[in-house]
Amino acid sequence: xxxxxxxxxxxxxxxxxxxxxxxxxxxxxxxxxxxxxxxxxxxxxxxxxxxxxxxxxxxxxxxxxxxxxxxxxxxxxxxxxxxxxxxxxxxxxxxxxxxxxxxxxxxxxxxxxxxxxxxxxxxxxxxxxxxxxxxxxxxxxxxxxxxxxxxxxxxxxxxxxxxxxxxxxxxxxxxxxxxxxxxxxxxxxxxxxxxxxxxxxxxxxxxxxxxxxxxxxxxxxxxxxxxxxxxxxxxxxxxxxxxxxxxxxxxxxxxxxxxxxxxxxxxxxxxxxxxxxxxxxxxxxxxxxxxxxxxxxxxxxxxxxxxxxxxxxxxxxxxxxxxxxxxxxxxxxxxxxxxxxxxxxxxxxxxxxxxxxxxxxxxxxxxxxxxxxxxxxxxxxxxxxxxxxxxxxxxxxxxxxxxxxxxxxxxxxxxxxxxxxxxxxxxxxxxxxxxxxxxxxxxxxxxxxxxxxxxxxxxxxxxxxxxxxxxxxxxxxxxxxxxxxxxxxx
Amino acid sequence: xxxxxxxxxxxxxxxxxxxxxxxxxxxxxxxxxxxxxxxxxxxxxxxxxxxxxxxxxxxxxxxxxxxxxxxxxxxxxxxxxxxxxxxxxxxxxxxxxxxxxxxxxxxxxxxxxxxxxxxxxxxxxxxxxxxxxxxxxxxxxxxxxxxxxxxxxxxxxxxxxxxxxxxxxxxxxxxxxxxxxxxxxxxxxxxxxxxxxxxxxxxxxxxxxxxxxxxxxxxxxxxxxxxxxxxxxxxxxxxxxxxxxxxxxxxxxxxxxxxxxxxxxxxxxxxxxxxxxxxxxxxxxxxxxxxxxxxxxxxxxxxxxxxxxxxxxxxxxxxxxxxxxxxxxxxxxxxxxxxxxxxxxxxxxxxxxxxxxxxxxxxxxxxxxxxxxxxxxxxxxxxxxxxxxxxxxxxxxxxxxxxxxxxxxxxxxxxxxxxxxxxxxxxxxxxxxxxxxxxxxxxxxxxxxxxxxxxxxxxxxxxxxxxxxxxxxxxxxxxxxxxxxxxxxx
Numbered sequence: 001x002x003x004x005x006x007x008x009x010x011x012x013x014x015x016x017x018x019x020x021x022x023x024x025x026x027x028x029x030x031x032x033x034x035x036x037x038x039x040x041x042x043x044x045x046x047x048x049x050x051x052x053x054x055x056x057x058x059x060x061x062x063x064x065x066x067x068x069x070x071x072x073x074x075x076x077x078x079x080x081x082x083x084x085x086x087x088x089x090x091x092x093x094x095x096x097x098x099x100x101x102x103x104x105x106x107x108x109x110x111x112x113x114x115x116x117x118x119x120x121x122x123x124x125x126x127x128x129x130x131x132x133x134x135x136x137x138x139x140x141x142x143x144x145x146x147x148x149x150x151x152x153x154x155x156x157x158x159x160x161x162x163x164x165x166x167x168x169x170x171x172x173x174x175x176x177x178x179x180x181x182x183x184x185x186x187x188x189x190x191x192x193x194x195x196x197x198x199x200x201x202x203x204x205x206x207x208x209x210x211x212x213x214x215x216x217x218x219x220x221x222x223x224x225x226x227x228x229x230x231x232x233x234x235x236x237x238x239x240x241x242x243x244x245x246x247x248x249x250x251x252x253x254x255x256x257x258x259x260x261x262x263x264x265x266x267x268x269x270x271x272x273x274x275x276x277x278x279x280x281x282x283x284x285x286x287x288x289x290x291x292x293x294x295x296x297x298x299x300x301x302x303x304x305x306x307x308x309x310x311x312x313x314x315x316x317x318x319x320x321x322x323x324x325x326x327x328x329x330x331x332x333x334x335x336x337x338x339x340x341x342x343x344x345x346x347x348x349x350x351x352x353x354x355x356x357x358x359x360x361x362x363x364x365x366x367x368x369x370x371x372x373x374x375x376x377x378x379x380x381x382x383x384x385x386x387x388x389x390x391x392x393x394x395x396x397x398x399x400x401x402x403x404x405x406x407x408x409x410x411x412x413x414x415x416x417x418x419x420x421x422x423x424x425x426x427x428x429x430x431x432x433x434x435x436x437x438x439x440x441x442x443x444x445x446x447x448x449x450x451x452x453x454x455x456x457x458x459x460x461x462x463x464x465x466x467x468x469x470x471x472x473x474x475x476x477x478x479x480x481x482x483x484x485x486x487x488x489x490x
Numbered sequence: 491x492x493x494x495x496x497x498x499x500x501x502x503x504x505x506x507x508x509x510x511x512x513x514x515x516x517x518x519x520x521x522x523x524x525x526x527x528x529x530x531x532x533x534x535x536x537x538x539x540x541x542x543x544x545x546x547x548x549x550x551x552x553x554x555x556x557x558x559x560x561x562x563x564x565x566x567x568x569x570x571x572x573x574x575x576x577x578x579x580x581x582x583x584x585x586x587x588x589x590x591x592x593x594x595x596x597x598x599x600x601x602x603x604x605x606x607x608x609x610x611x612x613x614x615x616x617x618x619x620x621x622x623x624x625x626x627x628x629x630x631x632x633x634x635x636x637x638x639x640x641x642x643x644x645x646x647x648x649x650x651x652x653x654x655x656x657x658x659x660x661x662x663x664x665x666x667x668x669x670x671x672x673x674x675x676x677x678x679x680x681x682x683x684x685x686x687x688x689x690x691x692x693x694x695x696x697x698x699x700x701x702x703x704x705x706x707x708x709x710x711x712x713x714x715x716x717x718x719x720x721x722x723x724x725x726x727x728x729x730x731x732x733x734x735x736x737x738x739x740x741x742x743x744x745x746x747x748x749x750x751x752x753x754x755x756x757x758x759x760x761x762x763x764x765x766x767x768x769x770x771x772x773x774x775x776x777x778x779x780x781x782x783x784x785x786x787x788x789x790x791x792x793x794x795x796x797x798x799x800x801x802x803x804x805x806x807x808x809x810x811x812x813x814x815x816x817x818x819x820x821x822x823x824x825x826x827x828x829x830x831x832x833x834x835x836x837x838x839x840x841x842x843x844x845x846x847x848x849x850x851x852x853x854x855x856x857x858x859x860x861x862x863x864x865x866x867x868x869x870x871x872x873x874x875x876x877x878x879x880x881x882x883x884x885x886x887x888x889x890x891x892x893x894x895x896x897x898x899x900x901x902x903x904x905x906x907x908x909x910x911x912x913x914x915x916x917x918x919x920x921x922x923x924x925x926x927x928x929x930x931x932x933x934x935x936x937x938x939x940x941x942x943x944x945x946x947x948x949x950x951x952x953x954x955x956x957x958x959x960x961x962x963x964x965x966x967x968x969x970x971x972x973x974x975x976x977x978x979x980x
Contacts, residue, residue: 005737006735009943203631204732206735208735240722243718244696245496
């Protein structure tokens with residue numbers, strides 16, 4: 001490894017001490033600029049066992065105000081964590097604007113270990129590498145600074161450290177069987193680390209290999225890089241990225257205006273019969289899903305007063321309450337707005353075998369946030385691809401992803417608004433904002449057409465629920481959910 | 491293909507016409523900003539045979555002043571071009587600041603064709619993909635805007651176009667056997683294009699797939715993207731990139747100050763004998779190189795008055811003048827300064843079987859340009875890695891790369907300067923600038939130490955020639971050249 005990365009030359013003791021002092025002061029004064037410029041900083045610290053990851057982190061944070069950073073100990077994936085998509089564990093921990101998250105270990109250790117132990121097929125490995133590259137790119141394009149360190153020590157050095165720690169009964173506990181096995185299979189790990197670094201060494205989030213042979217020296221190298229990376233981030237704080245063309249297989253979809261609504265009706269009698277049949281079937285399927293540990297994500301979007309609530313109710317009614325959750329999505333809270341817009345959805349994912357129903361979703365980015373100017377043009381244009389990438393992660397994980405657009409026409413909306421307004425017990429359901437949004441119907445309609453077109457991927461297509469007759473829409477929703485699950489179970 | 495990339499929806503005729511008019515005007519007014527902001531723009535246009543690459547280019551350039559662009563027809567690699575490294579063909583054609591180069595076809599066609607026809611091993615394919623990613627990254631980091639188009643048409647569409655062109659005797663000549671074979675093996679090409687796009691779809695230089703089903707529509711898509719990409723480039727014109735850690739295997743090298751010089755001498759008698767032997771041997775080797783088509787690149791750097799000229803003369807004296815060239819490198823001309831700093835070296839590479847001797851080199855970037863402030867700090871810090879990447883391309887191509895640092899001490903330089911000053915026929919060799927540089931000896935020395943340390947790769951290491959005794963240095967140079975060549979021939 002040292003031969004493959006240029007390591008800076010260690011200065012003598014006096015110079016090291018002096019440079020450390022300068023760099024520590026520098027970082028100290030920069031923490032306020034990070035806050036002012038609202039830059040979220042993710043520092044990933046990887047390295048050999050006993051290379052001094054923990055020590056390095058303590059040294060870095062020594063001069064930072066505790067309100068500005070968080071250290072995340074990334075441990076072996078728990079059985080709980082294994083029930084979620086691979087990236088969730090890391091996405092959950094991303095810092096908010098103006099703060100620093102330090103990852104003590106992370107996806108590199110996790111993947112290299114699985115690779116060396118033979119617990120990962122080549123294609124799984126490649127899929128994970130791709131996920132990580134997407135993860136880092138999404139963060140950087142959102143204004144994050146991502147700094148990645150690998151602390152390197154030689155096989156001999158590692159052996160000596162392990163032996164020294166073991167020989168002292170006070171430190172013996174710090175050495176795990178994994179450390180010893182890593183030293184034994186040093187070459188295999190070296191090879192795994194090298195390939196991983198090569199495959200994830202992105203210009204937007206490069207790796208830095210640090211000589212871990214001595215504590216202060218490692219600290220200085222890290223502080224040099226952090227300070228320089230911060231300078232770059234400060235001067236680049238206003239850059240915009242080219243919007244990547246959407247590279248996912250798409251289904252052809254009709255425009256909203258071409259969808260006929262009035263003929264989509266169902267008789268009372270037929271409705272009662274079908275509702276009963278379908279709810280029973282969904283109830284059965286929920287058990288199978290639970291047993292087979294298949295997660296289901298149902299996303300609802302639609303016009304105000306289109307009947308989302310009643311529709312969701314009919315789905316939920318068939319489900320065992322211990323196995324599903326409905327997430328009503330309002331406008332983001334300050335701590336949510338301070339992170340990547342997908343964060344609040346990553347953190348709300350269901351575990352395997354469970355169902356999550358989202359009442360409004362991540363598509364807010366390309367509808368309300370776009371139209372009301374709550375994000376930049378570059379933000380929402382980038383989002384189509386980011387959303388497809390997000391849903392791809394879910395599908396690759398094994399989830400069934402079902403997206404509903406609940407559709408009504410403008411007249412039907414007016415009729416329902418008026419009815420709400422005139423019915424005392426329904427008045428809470430209608431606000432001034434609803435009326436204001438209604439005025440922007442055409443703007444919304446073209447944004448929705450664009451959204452459906454750009455995100456109707458073959459793996460997570462949109463389903464339009466024609467909801468002038470709400471009962472028709474409910475039956476269609478149930479049918480669609482059942483079909484999607486049955487297809488997955490085949 | 492269309493399924494895998496989101497193609498925008500074709501507007502109706504009237505809208506298309508209007509939007510085209512607007513976008514053409516926009517591009518027209520942007521050409522002056524490109525010039526003012528000194529942005530070099532590379533537009534790569536790839537696509538299926540008969541997809542309309544040429545037509546698209548004519549349409550794009552229609553509204554641009556001819557002084558601002560150049561169309562480069564990238565044809566099948568000639569036998570002459572095959573004698574150079576893969577990237578040279580493309581590096582030679584990069585635009586200068588403020589100008590646009592349009593590549594009519596390029597590396598994608600070249601590589602996909604070789605892949606489909608089975609003329610490229612997997613590892614060769616990967617090496618070329620890596621080279622292209624390095625090429626694009628180096629350009630973008632240097633401020634280039636790189637836009638890549640792929641014009642897509644269906645198999646059926648392509649077949650119809652081919653048939654139509656063949657049936658008319660005036661257009662028959664436009665269809666090559668390659669076009670017909672491509673249509674026959676459409677699926678294989680589709681697969682090759684898809685993987686190539688995936689592997690080179692860099693956020694800093696993304697691909698855009700264009701629906702080539704109709705001429706004006708293709709034009710509008712391209713103009714939309716070019717105009718948006720230019721806006722992004724204009725607003726990003728001052729960004730700085732993180733400096734990638736040098737990821738090449740390095741040799742450990744001593745500092746200049748620790749190299750003993752006074753003891754490196756040779757007697758007159760021994761010199762005459764060895765010089766004769768070595769020059770004869772090099773002469774023999776030159777023939778073998780020529781026959782085996784192995785290129786050799788010898789790079790000379792050293793202190794003023796260190797004896798580079800005389801040293802080069804002793805190497806050149808053994809060589810057949812038809813098979814070598816000496817390139818004296820002065821400060822860059824305006825047209826050279828307006829391009830990536832490596833351009834003037836790419837264009838001066840020897841063909842296979844030939845020897846190029848560079849009297850001063852691409853290392854000027856990290857010596858004089860660094861110290862005199864002729865480039866930004868980000869520029870020279872980035873250059874170590876860029877240079878290693880450049881030399882790696884040469885070595886992968888099959889070249890022997892030999893780099894000499896001709897070393898003397900400060901006193902010896904003073905003595906030689908004084909002698910030059912006092913000898914009328916040598917006075918031309920000494921200028922005020924030499925004296926000024928001498929004053930910065932210490933600055934230079936530490937820059938040179940850093941340079942040698944960061945670019946002493948295992949595949950292209952530095953050799954220090956101790957040249958207080960110039961004769962000793964000449965013998966060592968000849969020996970080193972011979973050894974390096976013999977190692978390659980083994």
